[in-house]
Amino acid sequence: MPAKTGEEYINGVDEAGANVWIDGEQVKGKFSEHPAFMGVMKTQAELYDLQHDPKKQDIMTYISPTSNDRVGTSFLQPRTKEDLETRRNMIQEWARHNNGMMGRSPDYINSGLMAYGSAADMFGTQDPAFAKNMKAYYELCREKDLSLTHTLIQPQVNRGVSAAKLPDPYIAARIAGKNSEGLIIKGARLLATQGGITDEIMVFPSTLLKQSEEENPYAFAFSIPNNTPGLKFICRETFDYGKSHYDHPLGSRFEEMDAIIVFDDVVVPWNRVFAYGDVGICNQAYNESNAVVHMTHQVVAKNIAKTEFILGILQLMVETINIGQYQHVQEKISEVIIALETVKAFITASEANAKLDKWGIMTPDFTPLNIARNYYPKIYPRFSEIMQLLGASGLMAIPNEADFNSELRPDLDKYLQAANGPAYERVRLYRLAWDVCMSSFGTRQTLYERFFFGDPIRMASALYNGYDKQEYVDRVKEFLNRSEHLAEIN
Numbered sequence: 282m283p284a285k286t287g288e289e290y291i292n293g294v295d296e297a298g299a300n301v302w303i304d305g306e307q308v309k310g311k312f313s314e315h316p317a318f319m320g321v322m323k324t325q326a327e328l329y330d331l332q333h334d335p336k337k338q339d340i341m342t343y344i345s346p347t348s349n350d351r352v353g354t355s356f357l358q359p360r361t362k363e364d365l366e367t368r369r370n371m372i373q374e375w376a377r378h379n380n381g382m383m384g385r386s387p388d389y390i391n392s393g394l395m396a397y398g399s400a401a402d403m404f405g406t407q408d409p410a411f412a413k414n415m416k417a418y419y420e421l422c423r424e425k426d427l428s429l430t431h432t433l434i435q436p437q438v439n440r441g442v443s444a445a446k447l448p449d450p451y452i453a454a455r456i457a458g459k460n461s462e463g464l465i466i467k468g469a470r471l472l473a474t475q476g477g478i479t480d481e482i483m484v485f486p487s488t489l490l491k492q493s494e495e496e497n498p499y500a501f502a503f504s505i506p507n508n509t510p511g512l513k514f515i516c517r518e519t520f521d522y523g524k525s526h527y528d529h530p531l532g533s534r535f536e537e538m539d540a541i542i543v544f545d546d547v548v549v550p551w552n553r554v555f556a557y558g559d560v561g562i563c564n565q566a567y568n569e570s571n572a573v574v575h576m577t578h579q580v581v582a583k584n585i586a587k588t589e590f591i592l593g594i595l596q597l598m599v600e601t602i603n604i605g606q607y608q609h610v611q612e613k614i615s616e617v618i619i620a621l622e623t624v625k626a627f628i629t630a631s632e633a634n635a636k637l638d639k640w641g642i643m644t645p646d647f648t649p650l651n652i653a654r655n656y657y658p659k660i661y662p663r664f665s666e667i668m669q670l671l672g673a674s675g676l677m678a679i680p681n682e683a684d685f686n687s688e689l690r691p692d693l694d695k696y697l698q699a700a701n702g703p704a705y706e707r708v709r710l711y712r713l714a715w716d717v718c719m720s721s722f723g724t725r726q727t728l729y730e731r732f733f734f735g736d737p738i739r740m741a742s743a744l745y746n747g748y749d750k751q752e753y754v755d756r757v758k759e760f761l762n763r764s765e766h767l768a769e770i771n
């Protein structure tokens with residue numbers, strides 16, 4: 282089956298009818314018509330439709346090596362640096378459509394899946410069948426263009442002890458047994474962005490578990506359809522308030538939703554199991570497969586589009602109220618320009634220094650990508666701060682579309698006009714800025730950028746511990762010794 286259309290995506294999710302809860306009620310009927318999901322599902326459908334745009338087809342799709350169908354480029358296994366560039370162009374095509382405001386456009390998980398599929402043999406050390414399962418699953422997703430969410434984190438009950446030491450051993454999702462059909466999983470995982478509005482869910486290890494016998498039941502990697510019996514998605518309240526694009530330009534389009542995942546004795550069929558019961562194997566999967574590298578490549582490419590969008594909004598705000606002549610304003614916009622060019626340089630460096638990995642996949646240099654994933658969680662909140670500092674009261678003087686359609690219009694036209702245009706346009710821009718840096722949608726974006734790729738503190742520790750500093754230490758020692766030598770001579 283060739284790359285999906287938007288309509289096929291929507292029909293797939295609607296017909297599957299996964300067990301999704303929101304505001305204390307189970308979602309019944311079509312998900313694509315539910316107020317919490319309709320906006321983002323429409324946008325996701327637009328992304329899939331871009332795969333069929335004749336002008337973009339060569340970027341968005343490639344010829345499948347097995348079916349000869351045109352399939353999505355996010356599944357492309359890069360063998361050359363040109364393949365990496367093709368992947369980046371596709372990622373940015375989607376990212377510019379949503380301006381980087383959808384962290385979970387399908388290419389995010391697909392990039393990890395591509396890496397796991399390419400490194401499928403890694404899963405064969407436990408059981409050769411698992412390697413076959415992984416390869417077959419990657420090919421299934423590629424050929425059917427399945428959309429995926431994922432869940433990696435154990436519930437945040439008591440971070441001071443391991444899951445096995447919690448008051449109930451089945452708080453964190455755990456192997457409860459196995460039978461002829463598959464593994465039985467019971468307990469919960471966090472957090473699945475787009476949970477409930479994809480076809481399937483990947484349940485993979487990412488955070489490292491303690492290497493001990495009692496942790497083994499919490500170690501597994503598998504993937505199942507969202508409508509698997511016993512699987513439940515508990516959504517937070519929606520940040521799409523059902524308002525127009527004028528009133529809520531981002532929330533009405535890109536509200537991806539986040540869900541808690543509950544497994545009530547879910548049977549995971551054996552052909553969907555890639556690893557289980559072995560902390561050692563699960564702990565190494567993310568790095569050994571280079572899934573972390575390809576996912577970071579996707580993230581950084583996406584974040585270029587996001588930073589471009591932020592810069593564009595800020596500059597429009599500057600022009601709208603004519604504050605570009607003030608030095609501190611120029612300095613603040615320069616901060617965003619520096620961030621944009623820095624992130625662009627990271628991705629260029631990662632591709633220029635790419636090498637074939639042991640799985641035969643052209644893999645970007647992780648060092649600049651690793652720096653980028655440590656940098657962006659710090660700089661994105663600053664963008665939001667800069668927007669507030671330059672927006673000031675303009676971020677609250679934002680009457681909505683209904684106000685403009687009322688008898689208030691003459692007042693609004695007069696008092697909210699811009700230095701360079703009418704009130705209606707000025708307020709539209711400032712509502713967009715509000716949705717970036719003030720609304721529930723916007724503050725979730727900030728939290729997302731801080732945390733979605735892992736705890737920034739532990740990512741920084743991993744960088745510190747993994748970065749080779751010895752050469753520089755030796756150089757300083759050599760310098761100090763040189764100084765002593767001179768002192769002796771004197």
Ligand SMILES: Cc1cc2nc3c(=O)[nH]c(=O)nc-3n(C[C@H](O)[C@H](O)[C@H](O)COP(=O)(O)OP(=O)(O)OC[C@H]3O[C@@H](n4cnc5c(N)ncnc54)[C@H](O)[C@@H]3O)c2cc1C
Nearest residue numbers: 431432433434440471472473474728729732733735736738
């Ligand atoms: C908007 C959003 C969307 C997300 N989407 C997904 C998703 O789709 N799929 C998914 O799997 N996950 C998702 N996540 C989860 C994300 O991976 C985690 O937030 C991240 O890994 C941090 O884990 P945590 O939230 O459990 O925080 P915790 O680990 O509980 O940390 C909370 C605080 O305690 C500190 N802390 C805790 N333990 C330690 C320690 N051992 N050492 C030092 N400090 C510690 C942390 O530094 C932090 O300040 C999402 C998160 C957000 C915010």
